Amino acid sequence: MTDTTYDHSARSDSLLDVSELTVFHGQLCAVDQVSFHVNAGEVLAIIGANGAGKSTLLRTIAGLHKPSSGRISYKGEEISKLAAHRRVRKGISLVPEGRRLFASLSLEENLQVGAQNAAPGPFNIGYVYDLFDWMHERRNQKVRQFSGGEQQAVAIARALVANPQVLLLDEVSLGLAPIVIERIYEFIPNIVTQGIGVVLVEQDVTQGLQVATRVHCLLEGRTSLVGTPQELSPSAIERAYFGSDVTHGPAAQEGHV
Amino acid sequence: MSWVNALVQGAMIGGFYALFACGLSLMFGVMKVINLAHGDMAVVAGYTAVFLAPKLHVAGVWSFIVVVPLFALVGYVLQRTLLQKSIDRDPFTTLLVTFGLSVVIENLLLQIYSANGQSVNIGSLISKSWQVSSTLYISYVSLVVLAVAVLMLGALQLFLSKTGTGRQIRAVSDDREAAQLCGANYRHLFGVAAAIAFGTVALAGISFGIMTQFAPTSGGVNLLFAFETVVIGGIGSVWGTLIGGILLGMAQQIGAHINPAYQILAGNALFLLVLAVRPQGLFGKKTALS
Numbered sequence: 016m017t018d019t020t021y022d023h024s025a026r027s028d029s030l031l032d033v034s035e036l037t038v039f040h041g042q043l044c045a046v047d048q049v050s051f052h053v054n055a056g057e058v059l060a061i062i063g064a065n066g067a068g069k070s071t072l073l074r075t076i077a078g079l080h081k082p083s084s085g086r087i088s089y090k091g092e093e094i095s096k097l098a099a100h101r102r103v104r105k106g107i108s109l110v111p112e113g114r115r116l117f118a119s120l121s122l123e124e125n126l127q128v129g130a131q132n133a134a135p136g137p138f139n140i141g142y143v144y145d146l147f148d149w150m151h152e153r154r155n156q157k158v159r160q161f162s163g164g165e166q167q168a169v170a171i172a173r174a175l176v177a178n179p180q181v182l183l184l185d186e187v188s189l190g191l192a193p194i195v196i197e198r199i200y201e202f203i204p205n206i207v208t209q210g211i212g213v214v215l216v217e218q219d220v221t222q223g224l225q226v227a228t229r230v231h232c233l234l235e236g237r238t239s240l241v242g243t244p245q246e247l248s249p250s251a252i253e254r255a256y257f258g259s260d261v262t263h264g265p266a267a268q269e270g271h272v
Numbered sequence: 273m274s275w276v277n278a279l280v281q282g283a284m285i286g287g288f289y290a291l292f293a294c295g296l297s298l299m300f301g302v303m304k305v306i307n308l309a310h311g312d313m314a315v316v317a318g319y320t321a322v323f324l325a326p327k328l329h330v331a332g333v334w335s336f337i338v339v340v341p342l343f344a345l346v347g348y349v350l351q352r353t354l355l356q357k358s359i360d361r362d363p364f365t366t367l368l369v370t371f372g373l374s375v376v377i378e379n380l381l382l383q384i385y386s387a388n389g390q391s392v393n394i395g396s397l398i399s400k401s402w403q404v405s406s407t408l409y410i411s412y413v414s415l416v417v418l419a420v421a422v423l424m425l426g427a428l429q430l431f432l433s434k435t436g437t438g439r440q441i442r443a444v445s446d447d448r449e450a451a452q453l454c455g456a457n458y459r460h461l462f463g464v465a466a467a468i469a470f471g472t473v474a475l476a477g478i479s480f481g482i483m484t485q486f487a488p489t490s491g492g493v494n495l496l497f498a499f500e501t502v503v504i505g506g507i508g509s510v511w512g513t514l515i516g517g518i519l520l521g522m523a524q525q526i527g528a529h530i531n532p533a534y535q536i537l538a539g540n541a542l543f544l545l546v547l548a549v550r551p552q553g554l555f556g557k558k559t560a561l562s
Contacts, residue, residue: 077453103455115450117443119508119557128443131436132455177455 029054030212031076031107031181036085038068038075045071047236048085053181053212058203060227060244061216064256068236069216070112073183076214077109078102089181106134108179112186112216114170116158122169123154129173136178137209143172146202164195171202182206184215188222200226220252234258274529277408282525284410286518287418288483292476292494293501294425294513295469301508302445302465305355305366309373310498311491313470314477316377317343318486321478322390333394333482340474347470348463355466356459374491381488389485392478417479422514424472429510431468441465445508500543506556515554 029052038046046068053059061069074080076087078099087095094102117125126140133139144151147168153161158169167187174182188196196219203226207213217223224230224244232240232255240247240255296310307313317339325335354373358365394413401411432438444451444461452458480486480494497520505516520539527538546553 079449079452098457099452100455100457103453109453111450111453115447115453117446117450119446120439120442124439124442127436128439128451128456129454131440173454 030090031214032086032088032091033072033076034086034088036072036075036087037083038071038080039083040071045236046075046082046233049233049236049238050085051231051238051241053214055180055210055212056207057228058207058213058215058226059229059231060223061214061231061233062218062220062223062252062256063233063239065218066235067233069233070185072233073109073185073214073216074111076181077107077183079109100132103177103179104132104134106136106178106180107183108174108177108181109183110170110174110185110187112189114163114166116166116169116173118157118159120158121155122150122158122161125158125169125173126154126176130176133176134178134180136180138175138178138206140176143175146175146205147172164191164199167191167195167199171199175206179211181212181214184213186216186218188217188219196222220256232256274407275526278525278529279522280404280408280410281414282522283518284414284418284521285525286521287414287421287514288476288479288517289497289501289520290505290514290517291417291421291424291472291479293498293505293517294428294510295472295476296495296498297502297505297507297513298428298465298472299469300502302441303351303355303359303462304363305359306370307469308367308370308495309377309491310370310469310473311493311495312374312377312381313343313491314473314480314494315381315486315488315491317474317477318390318392318481318490319381319385320474321392321481323385332392333478335392336475336478339478340471343474344467344471347466347468350470351463351466352459356462359462378488378491385488387487387489389487390481391485392481394482398482413482417483420475420479421517424475425510425514428468428472432510437461437464497539500539503543503553504546506553508557509553509555512553512555519554 031053033052034050036046036049037044049072051059061072063069071080075082078097082095085095086093089105089107094105117128120128123140126143130140150169150172158166161169171184171187187199191199200222203213215223215226227244229243230241230247231238232252234255235258239258240251292314296307299305299307320339320342321335325331325338328338330338354369355366358369397412401409402415403409432442440451440456441461441464443454444456444458448458480490501513501516501520503516504519505512505514520542523542524535524539527534
């Protein structure tokens with residue numbers, strides 16, 4: 016294992032600060048003592064295999080799950096007990112896995128619902144119409160007619176118009192063609208320059224490493240690796256991702272179930 | 273001409289069914305609560321109009337000015353307390369809770385007001401009617417009730433489609449969790465939906481008291497008609513509810529025209545036919561069932 020210690024020095028000015036967060040799904044410990052922080056302008060990629068606890072972690076930050084212990088702080092304020100809708104109004108938005116658009120509403124109505132309880136800030140419906148240029152023309156169509164990539168863009172736009180300072184992206188590339196994924200990810204550098212912190216969850220490691228300024232790998236709910244994409248070697252990531260040195264055959268798997 | 277009469281009278285009563293059913297449809301559509309006490313709420317509204325409103329020096333038909341806002345408030349409070357608690361447990365609990373409410377309400381009404389029939393007094397208007405032709409009369413009362421139903425449903429449709437709160441209610445009904453992630457307080461929105469449902473059912477209860485008599489146990493049969501209206505029209509469609517009510521009313525009147533004993537049977541037959549051929553209702557979406 017490489018470095019798994021937590022850098023406490025960055026705490027003071029960080030936007031989002033998660034410390035020793037533990038979340039249970041019934042009996043199962045989905046997230047175990049995970050700590051990290053996100054500063055303005057940073058993109059933190061949380062990678063890990065299926066069931067590593069990535070989505071649970073994001074959903075807990077958004078307020079959809081209750082942590083059993085640990086703290087979530089936003090701009091220095093403890094928010095672990097705040098209801099999900101109040102966190103949105105403070106500036107934390109989650110783009111949920113599977114897009115979760117309002118199927119019976121039009122594109123514009125989806126955005127209007129997103130903007131209704133927006134925090135003050137630079138983004139509004141006009142801004143996302145500029146960001147995704149096809150949207151304005153199709154604003155009155157029902158979103159269920161849209162392609163997967165278009166729906167994902169609407170889901171991101173719906174979160175953006177709430178003016179988040181921390182944007183949580185859960186598996187935005189899932190089920191999309193590589194060319195579409197590239198276009199979806201194009202917006203990230205754009206919004207990060209506005210001082211937003213981004214936490215993204217990806218199963219697709221390559222994609223996560225491309226946009227990330229820092230990487231946090233989870234294995235069975237625990238932190239297995241942290242670092243910047245530049246300093247982490249592919250083999251270290253592989254070990255952290257799968258939990259064993261798969262390149263060296265069965266002998267290396269001793270001690271693992 | 274008497275067939276025409278049956279259809280016209282059916283359409284008139286259909287407005288009442290729609291008024292009665294729209295709250296049931298709204299509560300099921302938004303928070304997936306089947307309110308088995310819905311019919312009893314209408315009856316309570318009727319009793320409130322007859323016995324309580326005169327004490328506030330409003331009587332007869334004008335009692336709705338007091339009763340409808342009062343019921344909207346009751347709906348909001350009941351949703352934020354008892355109903356929300358049962359939703360948080362599981363869907364089956366809401367059925368048990370509303371069924372229990374229904375039993376409690378019926379027995380309380382029997383205890384307090386006896387089983388005697390009551391009606392809302394509107395004076396001489398009750399017997400007046402508009403003669404369309406030599407065999408076709410339309411009573412002013414049923415005309416007014418139909419007009420109230422159309423206005424009410426129109427206002428509800430406008431509210432849901434044009435206002436921010438209405439849009440949020442539709443969003444919550446599509447995907448509760450995603451709506452929370454957009455900053456919507458779903459508990460409050462459930463309360464607003466319940467307030468609308470209780471307000472409209474109060475209006476329906478008073479209308480019922482104007483058209484005919486009600487007793488403590490009148491809620492049950494009206495709840496059945498409301499269910500049939502919603503199933504025929506389709507969940508989640510405001511105008512579908514109106515069409516559903518009108519079709520149910522027409523079917524009942526046609527049945528009654530053939531043989532007075534067939535009135536309710538014909539309505540049930542139409543209900544079963546729609547359920548068999550188009551389970552999502554005439555104007556409903558298939559996704560509402562999944």
